[in-house]
Structures are given as structure tokens and as C-alpha cells.
Amino acid sequence: MLSHERIWRAIDRLAEAHDLTPSGLAKRAGLDSTTFNKSKRFASDGRARWPSTESLSKIIEATGASLREFTNLVDGAGGNYTQSITSADAGLAEPSRPYHMTLRDVPVVGMAQAGGGGFFDDAGFPAGQGWDQVQLPGADADNNTYALEITGDSMLPLYREGDVVIVSPTASVRKGDRVVAKTIDGEVMAKILKRKTPTSIELSSINSDYEDRSFAITDIEWMARILWASQ
Template sequence: MLSRDRLTHDRIWAAIDGLARRHGLSPSALARRAGLDATSFNRSKRVGPDGRRRWPSTESIAKVLDATGTDLTTFLTLPLPDATPDAMPRITTAWAGALGPADLPEAPGEDFAFPGPDADRCFAVAAEGDALAPAYRDGDLLVVSATEPVRPGDRVVLHLADGGWAAGELAQRSARSTYLAGTEPRRVANADLAWIARVLWVRLC
């Protein structure tokens, strides 16, 4: 008989992650196989903006079980992963994907483990070449959040609609543009901005 602790929020999401790993898939690939939106199982979807935990729907669970040929008992008894720091997507400045206002990037490559608060709402950006210069150098690794509010004085990373990047201290943001201060100040029209993320932590190379 299954014990009650099998039905906690963390246990259900861990089971989805475990099912994806068992079939050699990422959570987003598992969602697509089940005919769901690719972002259905994003870590950013598991907690709402107000901090309330979101549960996957029974319909979503039924679809992934059907798509993988897994019965409910097996699903709920998948082994839990060892306790480790939360993992987050890790992208490089060569990445050219899009990002919704409440989504994490569907990033290629390995995840980055970061033991900080709300790590499941963050992602790591690895600077390559001079993409983030002069604020950051080749090899620097930044943990950022695209859902954290940004204010003047915050360190931020900008991803531009044309695939370019910019980074620095946010000096001013209006309805039309975003202005970065620093040794090479820069103003970016918001129409040319794909997203802005607040820098929470940096590992210098």
C-alpha cells in the first residue's frame, strides 16, 4: 500500500522528473511526448508568482503515464533522487532561444547546481567571448532570474531580439528604453529587448 507521503507536492514532481529520466528524456521532452505543451513541467511552473505551489493536473499525469506505458503504482514508487542542491538550466551566450515572462529557458547542455533560495526560478548564463563585456569576461558564470523585479542599481543581463547580449548596472528603465550605466553605457530600446534578468550571483573565471 502507498503511504500518504507519496502524494506530496514534491513527491509528485519528483516522480515526473524520475519518469523523464527513466526514458532518457528531459521534462519538456516528456511533456511533448505526452502531447502537452513543452513548458508544462518547467520548474518555473511548479510555484506560482504568489509563492503558492502548483500541482500537475490529473489529466497531465494520465497522459504521461499513457505515453510511457507506466502504471500509477510504478509512477508513485519511482526512487527519489539523492538530496542535492537545486539544479537549474545552464545556457551560454551562444544560446538564441526565446523566454516567456514566467518561464525558464529550454536549455541545451548540463544543468547547474546552485544551493540558493528559489533556485528553481533561476537559470545560469555562461559568458562566452566578449558577449557580456565589459561587465563580465569570457568564462564568467552568472545566476540570474527573469522573474525577480529589477530596479535601478541592480546588475542585469539583457538578451536582445536579434540574439545579442548586454550586461551592466541598470541605471534607468522607461516605457521605451532600458539604460545601462558603466564604463561603456548603453541604451536599448525595449522593442529590441527579448528579456531582462536580474543577476543574483556571479562566479568569476
């Protein structure tokens, strides 16, 4: 049964699985750091407050979990990535069943490397061998997914210098998505897709100190969608 206690416990367990506090999980998902604080879970008159579906969607995306994996946590699964859920844990009269979150190694590329020649092909895929590796949780990403280490502060406070974002050159990109784009001049930037037309692309920054950027479509060598971030 879905209950107020179980949904908040699942959020806490998802945070723990990624070595985060509830506040850290909120920040990783681009939410206010107090979103999941204990004080937010009940109103001043004692009424239960529930997290929004939007905030749940964002933390699932930010951690690379699937909806099934999160609902397993709601049902009572604990631990990090591999867990047996018993009928007692889930409160169900069912046999034990395995709970498993897949881990996969993906290459890690620095933004300076991404801007240099010879490190990527024309479609935005890392070229060659010998890259550092990072483990990607979740089984939903395609085989072309890779990791990019952030430099600069144009996406503060969402992404900081040294954060690693997981990107997919093959994922569809829509208005409002977080993206990494490379220009034909070799500039690589993490931005938000503000607008895309057949002839132009507009990108915006989270950090208000940075102005929006506009490019002719022919000036963008490739653009990849950010799936989630690992701080």
C-alpha cells in the same frame, strides 16, 4: 555574542566554503580585492576595524547564502554546506541543531545560445531539455532561476569570460541592479541597469572601455536580474 573576531572568522569560512580566498570572495562580490585582507582588520594604532554592512550584504548575495546561514557562521559553524552546530561551537546553552545550505541543480546556458532563436521563450526562460547543470547554493532563488556563461569583457573586472552568473527572469529589477538583457536582434549582454522608463532602457558597463547603451523598451526582448556569480 557578535564580536570582531567572529565576524571576520565568518567571512573567512564563507570564502572557504566556496573554495575562495578572502580576496577572491571580495572580487566575486564586486569589492576591492583587498577589502578582507588581514591587514584591513586592524588600524595602525591597533584599533579593530569592522567590515561594513554593505560589504557583508554583497558577499551574502554573491555566494547565494542567506542571512541566517551567515549568522550561523558568525555563531561558530564551520565547513561547507552541511554542518551540525553544537552548543559548544556557538557558545550557547542550546541543544545541537542542524545547519544546512540547500543545493539545487539549475540549467547552464551559453550567451551564444541565449542569443539564438528557439533557446528561450518570450519571458526569458530556457526552453526545452538537455541543458548542462550547475549546483546553486541557497534556498532563496525561485524555480525559474538558471545560469548563464559570460562571454566578452564589458563587465571586467566584475565578470570575466567563462564566469557563470545566476539569473532570475522573475526577480524584480531596480536601478543599479546587474542584469542580463536580450534585444530583439538577438544580442545578449550583461550590464548594469542605469535607468528604465516606460519607453526606454539605459544600460551601463563596468569596463570603462565600453560606452553605455540605450534602447527603446520595444527593442528589449527580455531582461533578467543577476542574483550572484560563480567564478
